[in-house]
Amino acid sequence: MKFVIACGGTGGHLFPGLAVAEELSGGGHDVMLLVSEKEIDARALGSFPDMPRETLPSVGLPSLLSPAALKFVARLIASYRKCGAICAKFGPDAILGMGGFTSIAPMAAAWRRGIPAFLHDSNAIPGKANRLGARFCREILLGFEECARHFPGRKIRVTGTPIRRELAGNVPSKAEARRALGLDPDRRTLLVMGGSQGAAGINRLMAEAASGLAGLDLQIVHLSGEKDAANLRKAYASSGLTAAVLPFCDRMQDVYAAADLVVSRSGAASLTELSWFGLPGVLIPYPHAAEDHQTLNARIFERAGAAKILPESETSGASLAAMLKSLLSSGTSLESMAASAKSLAPRDAAKRVAEVLTHANR
Numbered sequence: 191m192k193f194v195i196a197c198g199g200t201g202g203h204l205f206p207g208l209a210v211a212e213e214l215s216g217g218g219h220d221v222m223l224l225v226s227e228k229e230i231d232a233r234a235l236g237s238f239p240d241m242p243r244e245t246l247p248s249v250g251l252p253s254l255l256s257p258a259a260l261k262f263v264a265r266l267i268a269s270y271r272k273c274g275a276i277c278a279k280f281g282p283d284a285i286l287g288m289g290g291f292t293s294i295a296p297m298a299a300a301w302r303r304g305i306p307a308f309l310h311d312s313n314a315i316p317g318k319a320n321r322l323g324a325r326f327c328r329e330i331l332l333g334f335e336e337c338a339r340h341f342p343g344r345k346i347r348v349t350g351t352p353i354r355r356e357l358a359g360n361v362p363s364k365a366e367a368r369r370a371l372g373l374d375p376d377r378r379t380l381l382v383m384g385g386s387q388g389a390a391g392i393n394r395l396m397a398e399a400a401s402g403l404a405g406l407d408l409q410i411v412h413l414s415g416e417k418d419a420a421n422l423r424k425a426y427a428s429s430g431l432t433a434a435v436l437p438f439c440d441r442m443q444d445v446y447a448a449a450d451l452v453v454s455r456s457g458a459a460s461l462t463e464l465s466w467f468g469l470p471g472v473l474i475p476y477p478h479a480a481e482d483h484q485t486l487n488a489r490i491f492e493r494a495g496a497a498k499i500l501p502e503s504e505t506s507g508a509s510l511a512a513m514l515k516s517l518l519s520s521g522t523s524l525e526s527m528a529a530s531a532k533s534l535a536p537r538d539a540a541k542r543v544a545e546v547l548t549h550a551n552r
Contacts, residue, residue: 191219192281193547196296197288198225198246202459204234206312206540207288209352211241213544222280224273226292237356237440244276248291250319269295277303284550286310286543287327291319294326301326306550310543312351312458314486316340328550331543333458333536334490349543350536351462357443358466367447371434373409378518381449381469383413389455391502392474393418396453397425398507403514404429411445412436451517451524453510456488456499465535470527471497472513474505496531 193214197207204225211221223243225231235243246269250262273296277285285300285307287293293309300307311320312333321340324330330344333351365375373379384392393414410433414422419437426433439445446467454460456473464471473491475484491497498513517524 191283191548192222193219194222194224194276194280194282194285194296194300195288196224196246196285196293198223198231198292199228199248199250199290200457201230201234202312202457203288203290203292204231205354206310206352206459206462207286208234208238208241209354209540210286210288210310210543210547211238212355213352213540214547215241217544217548219548222276222282224276224292224296233438234440244272246272246292246295248295250291266291266295270299273299274302277305284308284547286547287323288312289317289320289323294319294323297323297326308543308546308550310349310351311337312462313337313483314458314490315481315483317480317483329546331546333462333539334487336486336490347542347546349546350539351458352540352543353462353466353536356441357446357463359443361443361467362447364447367444368409370441370444371411371448373411373432373434373448377407377409377432378450379448380408380410380451380453380514380518381413381445382410382453383445383460384415384455389415389474389476390418391477392453392455393422395474395502395505395507395510397422399511399514400425400429400431400507402508402511403431406431406515406518408518409433411448413439413445451514453514456484456491456497458483458487461487461491461534462536462539465491465496465531465533468528468532468535470517470524470531472500472510472517473497474500474502477502491531491534494530494534496527496534 195207247265248269287297287309297307309327310331314334314336331349338346368375412435416437423435452469452471456475473488488499
């Protein structure tokens, strides 16, 4: 069978889409990815050189009163036309949209041509793109059951959010992962991350928190993005902290395996990966996320006892440092949080999504 997966724009859309593509390809099916023109997509796909892909010019929806609205419409029309040509040439049996505005044109093109279309939403609440795209779908697949109420009258299936094989497969030991990152294999390790492109707010808070963490038997892995890497290295060095500051990382299995505790945004794909590795988290939701979905995602983990939430607007470097010191001083609390995180990990999510697609015409 042949499938199209639209999954570009952010790591939260791309990586779960890649997980489904791996599952389908492993079953002998042909898969084509539709991604955005963003550099993050090209960089992440460098590890998948043999996976066919096409780029779409879609962009996020601006304010309707913004001059950029015209650009959005023009690019959406161009994406729709390109998707129509791809459908005619490739002949997919079904199309899967992983969310975001890269998914709308492919699903609309599928609906226009009678091709089964499916939407996967990883978050606790859908954004504007998925609310719009839902009307073109045969079935909506969800990462969190809490999201179902936002799609009244639609056929729903909770599959969990898919995880890439490289994360679900051969995971190194803590010591091996720390050595691979140039760190002490026996020291407690804090992972700091803000999604696939870093997070300026978390970077700022950690730079401020560094002096408050001085003297702890602790080492840090910080996925910073390009812009703040140099300043973070300076902040950690001046506080006497050992830190590996990485602008980008294509071996997430190492950083997850190395960690004892995580400071992170709360995008659904990131949370799914943290749960898979059983990592307790201090979650700082992105305050400008659509519908505040990152806070809603984080609350699911907080209610389960897997994480603590710190709203960015109410958090200082000193308060972040205090929370980290409190958690790190209580091994029992970290163990309990880790077990709770592990209990939230989806099982066989990529397989479940793939089975929905392969049964689309039955």
